[in-house]
Amino acid sequence: MAQGQQTYYGPGSYGEDQVEAFDFTEASIRRGFIRKVYAILMCQLLITMGFIALFLFHEGTSQFVRQNPYLFWIALVILIVCLISMACCTEVRRTAPMNFIFLALFTLAQSFLLGVVTSAYSVDAVMMAVGITAAVSLGLTLFAFQTKWDFTMMGGALVAFSIVLLVFGILAIIIRNNILTIVYAAAGALIFSLYLVYDTQLMMGGKHKYSISPEEYIFAALNLYLDIVNIFLFILTIIGATK
Template identity: 65%
Template sequence: MSQWNSGPYPPDPNQAYYAGQPGYPPPQGGANPPSQGGAYPLPPGGYPPPGGYPPPPQPGMYPPPNQGGYQPPYGGQDPYQGEHTPFRYTSTGNYGGAYAGGEDPEVKGFDFSDASIRRSFIRKVYSILTVQLGITLGFICWFLYDHKTKHYVQAHTELFFIALAILLVTMIALACCGDLRRKPPMNFIFLFIFTLAESFMLATAASTYDAEAVAMAVGITAAVCLGLTLFAFQTKWDFTMMGGVLFVAAMILFLFGIIAIFIRSNIVNLIYASLGALIFSVYLIYDTQMMMGGNHKYSISPEEYIFAAINIYIDIINIFMFILQIIGHNRD
C-alpha cells in the first residue's frame, strides 16, 4: 500500500487514499475525485483481496467472551436456562437458583457455603443428642420406678462393671478410630452401644438416690444446660481457646476425686461435686462453641457429628451426676 500513499503532501493527484492512511483526506478541489457511490478509486487489483473475504462467523466457530456466572458449553446453549433451574454456578464459586443456600451437605457436587453446612451439622448433632438423652432418661425412670429392676441391678454389681467395660471399649473406639466414627452404619451402631452402656450405669447410680432428688437434679440440669447453651451461642467470648486449661482442671478434679474416696467427709464430697459441676459447665460451653464454628478460633469438622454429640452428651451427664451428688449430700 506504500505505493498509494507515498510522497509529500499535498498528495499525488493520481493516487488513491483511504481513511487512516498518511495523506488522507486529499486536498479540497484536487484530483482523485470520488468514484461510484462516493468512494475513492480502488487500489490496483481492486477488492476483494486475493483469496476472498473471510467467511462470516458461524454459531460455535469462536468461543464466547468470558463473563461472570455460569458459562454454557462451547458452541452450545445453556442446559440450565429456564425458570426451573436446579442450580447455577456463579462467579463467586457458589451455586444459586432454586437450591441456593441449601442445607444438605450430603448432596454431591454442590459447593455450599460454610454457614449452611454448619447449620446442618448443628441440627444433626442435636438430633443425635436428643435421642441419647431420651434413652438415658428412659433408663433412669425405669430403674427408679420399677422396684424389681432397681433391686436386681443393685444386688448384681457385676452388671455395672460389665457396662463400664463396654463403655470404655466403645468410647475409645469412637475417639481413636476416625474412619469408624465417620462411616455409617458402624458409627451409629457403636454410638448406640455406648449410649446404652452409659444409660445403664447412670440409671444404676441414680437408683441409689431418692426419686424426688433425681427429679430435682434432672430439672436443674435441664435449666443449667439450656442457659449455658444459649450463652455459648450468643456470647462474644471465645471459649475454644481454653482447651488446655480445661484439660488441666479435669486432671486436678480426677486426682481430687481419688483423694475424696479415702476421706469420708460430706464437706469434701460437696466441694468435689461443686467443682465438677463448674468445670463441666465450662466444658459444655467449650464443646458447644467448638460445634458452632464461625468466628471462633477452633471448631470441629462437620464430618465429626458423632464426636461432637458424644462430647456434649458426656458434659450433660457429668453435670447431672454432680448436681445429683450435691442434692443428695444436702438432703443427707
C-alpha cells in the same frame, strides 16, 4: 474459612492443612451439622431418661441388677471400649453405620450405669437434679451461642482443671467428708459447665478460633452428651450430700 480459624478433626489434630477440610463458614453446612448433632443428642438423652425412670419407678429392675452385679461390669466394659474406640479411631466415628452402632452401644451402657447410680437416690433428689441440669444446660447453650467470648481456646486449661479435679476426687474418696464431697462436686459441675460451652462453640464454628469438622457429628454429640451427664452426676452428688 474465616481468617485465623482452625478446624478440629479429632483428638490432637488441629489444623487448616487437612485434605478433607470443609468450608465451615457456609451457613448451610453449619446449620445442617448443628441440627444433626442436636438430633442425635436428643435421642441419647431420651434413652438415658428412659433408663433412669425404669430404675426409679420399677423396683423389680433395681432388685434384678442388685442380684446380678456382673451386669454393671459388663456395661462398664462396653462403655469404656466404645468410648476409647470413638475417641481414638477416626474411621469408627466417621463411618456409617458403624459410628451409630458404637454410639448406640455407648449410650445404652451409659444409660444403664446411670440408672444403677440414680436408684441409690430418692425420686425427689433425682428429679431435682434432672431439672437443674436441664436448666443449666439450656442456659449455657444459649450463652455459648450468644456470647462474643471465644471459649475454644480454653482446651489446655480445661485439661489441666480436669487433672486437678481427678486428684481432688481421689482425695475426697480417701477422706470421706461431706463438706469436701460438696466442694468436689461443685468444682466438677463448674468444670463440665465450661466444657459444655467449649464443645458447643467448637461445634458452632464461625468466628471462633477452633471448630470441629462437619464429619465429626458423632464426636460432637458424644462430647455434649458426656458434658451433660457429668453435670447431672455432680449436681446429684451435691443434692445427695446435703440431705
